[in-house]
Amino acid sequence: MDSVAQRLSAVGAGAALELRGVTRLFGALAALTDVTITVRPGERRAVLGSNGAGKTTLFNCITGDFPPSSGTIRFFGEDVTHFPPYERIRRGLRRTYQISALFPGLTVQDNVYLACRGVSRGRFSFLRPGQNDALMHAADNLVQAVHLAGVKDQPVAELAHGQQRQLEIALALAGAPRFVLFDEPAAGLSPTERQELVEILTSLPAHIGYIIIEHDMDVALRVVESVTMMHNGRIFKEGLPQEIESDPEVQELYLGGGHE
Amino acid sequence: MSVTHDTRVQVRPATAQRPALRGWPEINNPAAWIVASILLIMPLIANGFFLIEIFATTLILGTMALSLMLLAGYAGMVSLMQLTIAGFAAYMVAVFGVSGNANISLGWPWWLAVPMALALATIFGTLGGALAVRTEGIYTIMITLAIGAAFYYFTNQNWAIFNGHTGINTVATPHFWGVDWRADIPFYYIVLAVAALCYFAVEYVSRAPFGLTLQGVRDNPRRMAALGFNVNAHRVAAYAVASFIAALAGVLQVWNYRQISPGSVSVGACIDVLIIAVVGGITRPIGPYIGALIFVLLRTFALDFLVKIGLDGNRFRLLIGLGFLAIVFWSSDGVIGLWQRWRQSQRPAANRAGGGGRGHG
Numbered sequence: 001m002d003s004v005a006q007r008l009s010a011v012g013a014g015a016a017l018e019l020r021g022v023t024r025l026f027g028a029l030a031a032l033t034d035v036t037i038t039v040r041p042g043e044r045r046a047v048l049g050s051n052g053a054g055k056t057t058l059f060n061c062i063t064g065d066f067p068p069s070s071g072t073i074r075f076f077g078e079d080v081t082h083f084p085p086y087e088r089i090r091r092g093l094r095r096t097y098q099i100s101a102l103f104p105g106l107t108v109q110d111n112v113y114l115a116c117r118g119v120s121r122g123r124f125s126f127l128r129p130g131q132n133d134a135l136m137h138a139a140d141n142l143v144q145a146v147h148l149a150g151v152k153d154q155p156v157a158e159l160a161h162g163q164q165r166q167l168e169i170a171l172a173l174a175g176a177p178r179f180v181l182f183d184e185p186a187a188g189l190s191p192t193e194r195q196e197l198v199e200i201l202t203s204l205p206a207h208i209g210y211i212i213i214e215h216d217m218d219v220a221l222r223v224v225e226s227v228t229m230m231h232n233g234r235i236f237k238e239g240l241p242q243e244i245e246s247d248p249e250v251q252e253l254y255l256g257g258g259h260e
Numbered sequence: 261m262s263v264t265h266d267t268r269v270q271v272r273p274a275t276a277q278r279p280a281l282r283g284w285p286e287i288n289n290p291a292a293w294i295v296a297s298i299l300l301i302m303p304l305i306a307n308g309f310f311l312i313e314i315f316a317t318t319l320i321l322g323t324m325a326l327s328l329m330l331l332a333g334y335a336g337m338v339s340l341m342q343l344t345i346a347g348f349a350a351y352m353v354a355v356f357g358v359s360g361n362a363n364i365s366l367g368w369p370w371w372l373a374v375p376m377a378l379a380l381a382t383i384f385g386t387l388g389g390a391l392a393v394r395t396e397g398i399y400t401i402m403i404t405l406a407i408g409a410a411f412y413y414f415t416n417q418n419w420a421i422f423n424g425h426t427g428i429n430t431v432a433t434p435h436f437w438g439v440d441w442r443a444d445i446p447f448y449y450i451v452l453a454v455a456a457l458c459y460f461a462v463e464y465v466s467r468a469p470f471g472l473t474l475q476g477v478r479d480n481p482r483r484m485a486a487l488g489f490n491v492n493a494h495r496v497a498a499y500a501v502a503s504f505i506a507a508l509a510g511v512l513q514v515w516n517y518r519q520i521s522p523g524s525v526s527v528g529a530c531i532d533v534l535i536i537a538v539v540g541g542i543t544r545p546i547g548p549y550i551g552a553l554i555f556v557l558l559r560t561f562a563l564d565f566l567v568k569i570g571l572d573g574n575r576f577r578l579l580i581g582l583g584f585l586a587i588v589f590w591s592s593d594g595v596i597g598l599w600q601r602w603r604q605s606q607r608p609a610a611n612r613a614g615g616g617g618r619g620h621g
Contacts, residue, residue, distance in 0.1 A: 063486060089488040101486070103479035106472070114476045117469050118488030124497055125469040171487065 015074065016041040016179050016209050017062065022071035024057050024233075031057040032068070033233045041076070041178070043209045044201075046220040048244070049230035050253070055213045056098060058230070059181045063095050064088050076178065090119055092178030096171070096185055098213075100164045104157035108148050111156055112139040112170050119175030138174070146170040146200065162193045169200060180210040186219045198222055221245065229253075299452055308444040312516070314560060316448050318552045319455040320516060323509035325537040325548030327502040330462055333542035334471055335498040336478030339392065341404040343533045344411045345385040345503045346510030347525030352377035353431065353514045355421060360430030364423055370434040374511055381507035382500060389499020393492050408530040415522040427521020431514050442515055451512050455549070458505050462545045465501075474498050535580065539587050541594025550595050555580065 017039040024032040032054045039045055047055050060066040062073060064085040073081045080088050103111050116135045117123055129136045143152045146166040151159060156167065165185060172180050182201075186194050194216065201223040204210070214220035220241075221227075227244040229237040237250060244250050298305075302315060328342045357373035359365040368376070392403045415422040422428075433442035441450060465471040473494050476484045481491045514520050523529075532555065540551025562576035591597045 065482065065486070084490070085485040086488050086490050089486060095486055097483070097486075101480050101483040103476045103483070105479050106475055110472055110475075114472055114484075115487050117473070118484070122469055123473060123489060124494070126465055128464065128468045171483075174487070 014041075014077075015039065016043065016076055017211075018074040018077075019062070020072045020074075022058075022061055022068045022073065024054075024061055024066060025069045031233050032061065035071070035233075035235055037228060037235065039179075039209060039211065041209055042207050043226065044224045045209075045211050045226045045228060046224040046241070047211055047213050047228050047230060048215075048220065048250075049236070052232075053230040054233035055230055056183055057233070059095060059183055059211075059213070062088075062181060063093060086118075092176060093181070094172040094174075094177040094179070095181040096168045096183055098183040098187060100168045102156045102164060102167055102171070105155065107153050107155055108143060108159070108167060109139060109152040111167060112142050112174065115139075115171040115174035116142070142170045142173060145173070147196065161188050162190060165189055165193070166196075166200075169197075173204075177208055180204075180208060182210055182212040182214075184213050184215065186214060186216050194219055217245070302452075303445045303448060311444050311448045314553075314556055316451040316512075316516060318549065318556045319451045320509050320512045321533070321536055321556065322540075322549035322552035323455050323458050323512070324506055324533050325540065325552055326458055326462060326545055327506040327509070328533055328537045329540075329542045329545060329548045330474075330502045330505065331498055332537065333544070333547075334466060334478060335474040335495060337392065337495065337498070338401050338534070339389070339404040339499070339502070340401055340530050340534060341385070341388055341408045341411075342502065342506045343530045344408040344525055345381050345388075345506040346513060347415075347520065347529075348384050348411065349377045349381035349507035349510030350514035350520040350524070351415070351422060351428070352380050353511050354428035354520050358432035359428050361423055361428050364421065364428060370432070377511060378504065378507045381510060382503045385503025385506065386496060386500040389503070390496050392499070393495040405527070405530065408525070409527050412522055412525050412527060415525060422522075425522055427519060427523075429519040429521075431518050431520065433515045433518065442518070447515065451516075454508055454512060458508060459545050459549070462505070466545070470497070470501075535584050537594075539584060539594055541591075541596035543593050544596055547594050547596045554583070554595070558583065 015038045017037070019035055019037045022032055022035045023030060035054075035058060047058065049055050057066070061068045064080070064083060064087075068081065071081070072079055075088060075091055075093055078091065080091070080093075103114065106114070113129070113135060116138045120135060140149075140152075143149050146169055148163060148166055148170070151163060156164065159167065165188065169182070169185060172182070185201075186197055189197060198219055201210075201212070212220060212224060224241060227239060227241050228235060229244055229250055231253060236253070237244060237247060239247070299315075303311060306315065324342055324346050327345075328339060331337045331339050331342075353370075353373050354361075355364060356366050356368045356376050357370055358367050366373075388404065388407045391407075392400045395403055415427075416425050418424065433440070433447075435441065439446055441447060462471075466475075473484070473489060476487075476489070477491055477494055484491050484494075513524070517524070536551040536555050537548050538551070539554055540549065541547030558580050559576060562579045563574070566572065566575055566579070587594060591601075593600075
């Protein structure tokens with residue numbers, strides 16, 4: 001009952017994702033310190049920062065892979081701070097991993113089918129999907145959307161790196177995502193593959209917001225409307241892409257810092 | 261260059277077969293039909309000794325190892341308590357049913373005692389699993405081994421229910437429709453039916469959401485959670501299903517030997533189930549049955565063989581141990597892995613002879 005009331009109040013709350021004072025400690029090391037971020041539904045934002053700035057830890061706190069040490073996280077108004085990851089995913093949150101986290105023993109189709117199954121009922125079903133199974137069709141469509149239809153019956157272990165990155169994105173788009181966290185989706189991609197990635201991101205339905213961690217400014221600044229700059233586990237600067245790009249402090253810290 | 265090409269040729273046939281897995285691969289496989297036919301007409305070929313001591317025993321042990329294959333092969337959890345669950349079910353059949361120990365057995369008819377035994381053993385295994393899933397890897401092995409060892413010592417020392425080290429003897433077997441179902445031929449068919457049911461159930465479920473999620477959990481539990489799965493719930497469910505399969509095998513085992521004692525649930529016997537599964541191969545449900553056949557043949561005939569070459573016959577475990585070493589050394593996926601590699605090494609040669617070998621790529 002409580003969560004129904006919370007979800008009703010969420011309608012008026014406005015923010016897709018709201019972090020307040022999120023801190024994450026690893027022993028004595030603070031990977032995140034007092035991070036406060038608000039992202040609107042449908043907003044597309046880049047998180048920049050050098051290695052160790054706390055970008056991936058931020059994602060891990062949002063999805064619950066590592067819960068925050070303190071602070072609160074609200075997802076469409078609902079306090080999900082203490083939810084296990086699967087409860088957050090079932091509410092429409094999605095993520096990809098910097099190093100592909102796939103199921104190498106299964107085929108491409110089965111990987112995507114699992115992603116579709118995870119956010120729907122019948123996760124424990126003993127019945128094989130039939131010819132007209134709706135989730136199988138959904139999986140087929142997703143496989144096509146990321147250009148993997150030609151290899152859908154191949155085990156994932158046999159895929160090329162670029163194909164694995166595309167599958168990584170497909171897994172995050174299963175079901176009805178409301179907000180997606182992309183962790184360096186372009187890592188290790190060729191220029192052509194980067195172009196395809198940009199097309200996939202820009203062609204996402206407008207109501208799906210996302211945060212993208214991306215070192216490649218060509219990719220990052222073409223697919224987002226706002227930028228958050230992190231440094232040493234703190235929010236360093238927030239603004240429009242062009243503001244951040246031309247900010248002397250940011251250039252000092254990151255862009256001009258010899259980072260590729 | 262040639263090396264890369266060869267690996268690709270090896271990989272392709274396996275890939276090409278993938279779509280068939282969605283249905284029933286056995287239907288298109290003549291070897292499977294031959295094996296099924298031989299198993300069905302076995303009573304015409306084999307005498308009572310072979311029928312029960314070799315084939316029924318193989319199928320019972322194979323079904324126990326199948327429950328481990330489900331856990332280890334699909335869900336990535338090595339459980340050493342599968343024999344303990346089977347033994348628990350066997351004890352429950354003896355305790356609730358009819359036996360020579362009237363002071364212990366409650367005397368229920370078999371059709372009440374067996375469902376009770378299956379239910380209790382499944383609960384027992386599920387609770388053990390709920391403990392074990394809190395750990396990973398070697399700690400799972402340790403917890404399940406501890407449960408197995410604890411059960412062994414408990415049965416040894418508890419006289420009120422388990423009748424201590426003497427166990428429960430002359431356990432009654434079912435008689436109905438005018439048939440003694442423990443007579444060699446009816447019992448063989450019961451065992452064959454249960455084993456076939458379990459085998460096909462595991463094969464079927466491996467392509468259903470239940471089995472696919474377990475394989476996902478095996479490959480990457482963290483990603484499974486990030487796809488909306490409650491990973492531990494799926495692991496416990498796997499233990500529940502595996503426990504039921506092991507319990508079925510336990511019921512057959514107590515009917516086979518008509519007695520159950522702590523010796524049948526010893527730690528050594530727990531490890532035998534692991535050896536059977538690993539020797540056969542845990543990547544596919546057929547592996548445990550192949551492993552069980554090798555194990556039973558060695559156990560039965562190694563004695564004569566060893567005596568013949570002038571060694572102590574009781575050293576048959578030496579042969580099993582050496583075989584186990586050889587398997588894990590040369591083929592980590594067991595005999596079925598050896599078989600698959602042999603088939604693949606034959607295939608390019610056959611294709612080359614036919615002249616169409618490159619058509620695959």
